[in-house]
Amino acid sequence: MAFKIIASATYLPKTIITSSELDQRLNLKPGTCSKRYGVQHRHFANFEETAVFMGCEAIKQALIDANLALMDIDLLISASGTSHQVLPYNGASILAELKDSHPIASMDINSSCLSFLSALDMAHCAIDSGRYKRILIVTSEVARVGITYDNPEISSLFADGAAAFILEADSESQGLVSSLFKTYPQGYEHCQIRSGGSFLHPSKTDLQTMVEGSYFYMDGKKVFKQVATLIKGFLDEGLQKAKLNKQDIQYIVPHQASHLGLKHIESRLGFKTQPMINIISTMGNQIAASIPIALDHLIKNHKPEKGSKILIIGSGAGLSLGMGVLSL
Structure with missing residues (x-):
């Protein structure tokens, strides 16, 4: 038994910073971020767009697209390289933000930039074992919070966003x-x-x-x-x-x-x-x-x-x- 993807969704912060705006912030010659670093624009989270908020927005859209409710999910995996806070873990923080009355299993997987792929791997094994039927993986990152403006290459590279995927057991699919x-x-x-x-x-x-x-x-x-x-x-x-x-x-x-x-x-x-x-x-x-x-x-x-x-x-x-x- 493997899985098929029945829904996916992305949430991007509303604030868009263009390459020319980044040039100004970094005191660079106009056109530098575009020509040297390949930047067209970046999405930066505002104060209200926390990692938990963005993750929940992606989850809500994925559930709508799949015509499901949170109670239809057997396990939520938060797969992110950074934490909203040290304790409780991201998965619990996201469920608290969703304010759903139906408790479900949750966990975090963190292998930095590979966290989503690691979660796919674990989800495949868990579904294949028959332990779970539907798994929701959410990944949400406020990358900009840890970046300074003293290195133009790094400062122009990172941005924020979230994505959610719903996996469902399917005997005719191969999954990962x-x-x-x-x-x-x-x-x-x-x-x-x-x-x-x-x-x-x-x-x-x-x-x-x-x-x-x-x-x-x-x-x-x-x-x-x-x-x-x-x-x-x-x-x-x-x-x-x-x-x-x-x-x-x-x-x-x-x-x-x-x-x-x-x-x-x-x-x-x-x-x-x-x-x-x-x-x-x-x-x-x-x-x-x-x-x-x-x-x-x-x-x-x-x-x-x-x-x-x-x-x-x-x-x-x-x-x-x-x-x-x-x-x-």
Whole structure:
């Protein structure tokens, strides 16, 4: 028993920041964000558009599209790389915001930018075991909150958004045909937000250190180099595990890591004609929300045929690589 996707939805913040506005904020020459970083515009959440709010809006739309109520869902998985707050966990926070009188099971899955793919993998196994019939996966990220304006490449890259997917057990579907995840701890230091847990905590560290650790740090060159070195062999291993060839793939949905990173991955992976979903000019890097928003974009705009095989692939802090082949 596998699953089929019966509904998906995206929520994007109402505030749109154009590339020219970003140039002004970053004190850059007009046209820099567009030409150098491939930015058309970005969606930035306002104060009311919390990660919980955006996730709930995506859930509500997905439930409407599926003609279901929350009571029809067996399990809610919140799959995000950041937290609304440390405790309770995101899933509980979202259910509290929804204010539904029917309690359902919930959990969080966090593997940074690969969280949605990890949730798909776990959901496939849970449905295949017969434990659950319908699973709702929601991913919501306020990426901008941890970004400063001292690095133009990073400051122009990240944006906010949320997506929700409803999966239903289906004996005629294949669901997530195969998956592969690997973490290479040599890249652990490359991407970090050090505060927010028990390590840098006000009970044992000074306020300035804790505040500094609350902002995103990335050594982009080292991340790019490590991913570029590993990605081709990782893909080959993953396809071999799935017993598929590149010709069996109809579409590619990558994590929207960066403008140059997507260009490099497209050439590095060696696919000839398969469309790769590249929406980074308008969506930016939305952390874990990047993959599900790109997948929703594919479903709504490309309308793939039933049975189409979608390669989902990306990297995350850790440094981790993940891929899965989804059969629609």
